[in-house]
Structures are given as structure tokens and as C-alpha cells.
Amino acid sequence: MKNSVEINSLNKSYGKFSVLKNVNLNVREGSIFGLIGPNGAGKTTLIKAMVGALKINSGEISVLGKNPLKNSWELRRQVGYMPQTPSLYGDLSARQNISFFGKAQNIPGLEKEVEKILEFTELTDRANDPVRNFSGGMQKRVSLACALIHSPKIIFLDEPTAAVDPHLKKRSWELFKKLSGQGITIFVSTHLMDEALLCDTISILRAGEVLAIDTPQNFLARGNSKIKYEKEGNIFELVSGSDPASLAIQLKKLGLEAGITKIEIIQDNIESIVLQMTDKK
């Protein structure tokens, strides 16, 4: 399968401050790629470099086979970008905002497309309300609709669910999955670890460096399981690998011991695995 994004040895600095250090990554076409990292890791800078809004110091970026800096005008028709802040006109309605950004792309039958995207993002009922009256989550949905109006082949979402309530977050991810199902590549940045599990591939970015790239399942396999047990009034702890075989061996051993009154298994979650990785660095 083809790659929608290929980045080789990318470096970006502001003066002496290095923001991105030798970044290498590939994003498979039609997949959901998660860029995970704490605030200030360089996620927004990397996304801006990929959408052609940022000059890089060295390295190569290819988006849909094109250089985003040299072919920015060709790429803008195929790339959708949802910034971290909603970046909308508060005095205009949701429909007017979507239509305005759509007009930049000379889309044939724009009005119909706007109606379709309003329906897709479940905004039809409030399409004519000024965006300033919307909640943060609703504004993010309008922002997503603006990024999708020209039917892009790849969409970059910068922290799309930050400060969004759990219900809206769930619905947003249902939308992303739907888009991915249509063959659109989704590149999503987040600092929320629970979202990492919803991606096909994740990359951990810390202080401008990519620490690891893998599937969420493989990341989980890197973690450990702790077995806490109570024996004759005292609490003991055993560390086991996360694979079921080693866990079974440990449990079998404990199960035969007399005097054990309680056993608890604590598995590393994605958050603790990522934290261990970033802390090690």
C-alpha cells in the first residue's frame, strides 16, 4: 500500500531552539495515524510543515507524492487542515464559514456540498446560527467541516478533541473512522492517550524527537503486568511481561501457595507505557 506522507530527516529550529529533530515517519494511505506527545513536543510545528505553512531547515517532506512547500497550491486542493484553535469567523454562521473556505477551492456545486458536509458533521439544525454562540465542541465540528468541504485525500487534525466533552469526543472519533473508511488518510495529533488506541498507527513525539512508531497493540505489548497479592496479611508485588503465557506461569505459581487470600492484576495502560518511554529519554 502507498504512503500518503513520507518524512525523512526533518529538522526545524527557531533561532537556536530546535523544535523538530531528525524526524522520520511514513503514513499509510487511508489509515488513521496518531501523533502523540505532551504540549510543546512539536506536534503543531510538524503538522504546519506538512500543510506547507512552515519553512523547514533541512530534510524532506512528501505529502501525496508532492513537496508541500514547492507544490503548495496543487496540494491545497487535496489536503484538509483543522487547526488547534477553531479558526472561524464568530459573526458568521456555520454555513457561511464552511461556504467561505469552500470558495477558496472553486468547488463545483458548492451549495450542495455545504449541505452534505453539514449533515455529515451533524450541524444542519444549527447551520444558520452565528458560530460565536456555539460551544467549544460544536466550533470544532464546524472547523472540521471547513477542512472537509473540498473532499481532501488527506486531513491533518491538530488536537481535534482537546477540551471537548466525552460525548462529542466519541462522536468526533466516529466521524474520523467514517472518513478513514472512505479511504481518506487521517493524521491526528493529540496529547490524550486514550485516543491513541483508536488509531491504526501511533508515533510518540517528545521534545521534537520521534521516540517510537508502532501500532497501539504493539505498544501495549511493550508494557508489563503487575501481580499484587496478599499473603498472611502482607501485600507483595510481582512484575510479569504483558504476554498471556508469562502471566499464566506467575499466576499458576501463586495459586498453589497456601495462605494467599487476594490476587490483583494491574496491566500497564498506553499512558503509562508512553510515559515510561518519554521519561527514559
Next chain:
Amino acid sequence: MRHAFIIGARVIAQLKGDKRFLALSLIAPLIIIYLLKLLFDVIAPAPVTPVSGFMPIPLPTFSASKFILPASAFIVHFLSFVLCAILLVQERTRGTLDRMLISGFRKISVISGYTIGYFGLATLQALLVITEANYLFDFNFPFKTIFILFLVIWLLAVVSVMLGIFVSTFARHEGHVFPFIPLIILPSVFLTGVIVDPEKLPALANLLGYLFPLRYANNIIVTLQQNTYGFSDLWPDFLILLGYAGALLLLASRTMKEKE
């Protein structure tokens, strides 16, 4: 050019949606001109009818139009500059400027679009200011003079919009606009004929005055107040104002960054 009109239409829709901003930019100049009327009524009271048996005291002649028209031009210049600069900086801080450029609008379309959007506001401002000044101070100018006055104030407003766009390219947030006010706007008051004839100023100050577009607008306003004037007396200053607008448009398109 199509993109410029799309952005212009959006600016107009946005202005219509922001009633407070619209009211402020249209009503504020009218309030200031009314306050000037109150001030001039104190400085130059109506002539007193001489009492019989006393010799009438000759009062110094005072022409309100000599001050009020340049002051009106200045108010429009100042407000258009500040409001446009702040609105465009807001585009940057809100992220909509980046989004526009990433979506496929070019920076020249953004600048032209803003200018088109403000044409309407500048026209309304110029019309209201001229109508109020003429009504309050009873200038009794012929229609031709009033029309040219409208034209010069309108053109000055357009230049101010361009200046606002240009300055906004140097500002990261709204607060960065304010240092430009003492740098660009306030010297206009002293050096361009709003208060004193710039020709009476020291040579250097007079020379500096030529840097400000208000100087050329005031030159036209002064000429219009003479009993006779011809097109040849006006066009050089009109041409310079147009040149200012063009040069600022070019400068702004050079200084606005598409990529960080």
C-alpha cells in the same frame, strides 16, 4: 480577483454581523465632530451686534472650515487605520489568516479583499462626516466642492485601510498596533496642516510632513476652500494619494508572510 471579491464579501458580512463595531466606526466620527462644534462655538462665538453710541470692536476673523475639515479628514484617517489594523491582526491571532492561506486564498487576494470590504465603510464614513460638518458649520459650499471633499476623504480612508493592512503585518497581537499610533498617526496632526499651515513650520518639520498621506488630503481641502480652483490645482495631490494606496498595497503584500 474572484478570491478578492469573495474575501471582500465576507468582510462586509462580518461587519454587518458586528453591529457594535459598525456603529462605533460610523457614530464615533460624528460625535467627535459635534464636540468640535461645541469647542469652536466657544473659540469663535457669533458676532455681537454693536450697541448704539459705541464703536464696534473689530473681531479677528476665524474660519471654522479651515480647521474642521482637516480635523474631519484626520478622524476618518485615524479610525479607518486603527480599526482595519486591529481586525486584520485579529485574523492572525484567531488563526483565520493562516487558515485562509492554507485553504487556497493568496495573500494578495486577502489584502485586496480587505480593501474591497472596507470601501463600503469608507464611503459611508466619508458621506456622514461631510454631511454633518456641512450641516453643523453651515459651510455653504457648492455641490461640486462637497463632492470633491467627499472624494478626498473617501480616498484618504482607503489609504488609511491600506496603511492599517501594512502595519498589521508587523503585529503579532492587537497590542502591537498601538505603538504605531504615536509613530504614524499623531505626527500627522502636527505636520500636515490640521492645526497650523505646514509651510510655517521649520524646514525639517515641513519636509517630514510630506511623508504623511494626510498632508496631501489637506492640500486638496485647503484648495477647495479658495474661491476659485481648477482641476489642475487638485490632481497632483489626488495622484499622490492614489500612489500611496498602490505603494502600500504592494508593501503589504511583500511583508505579509504566507509561511512561518
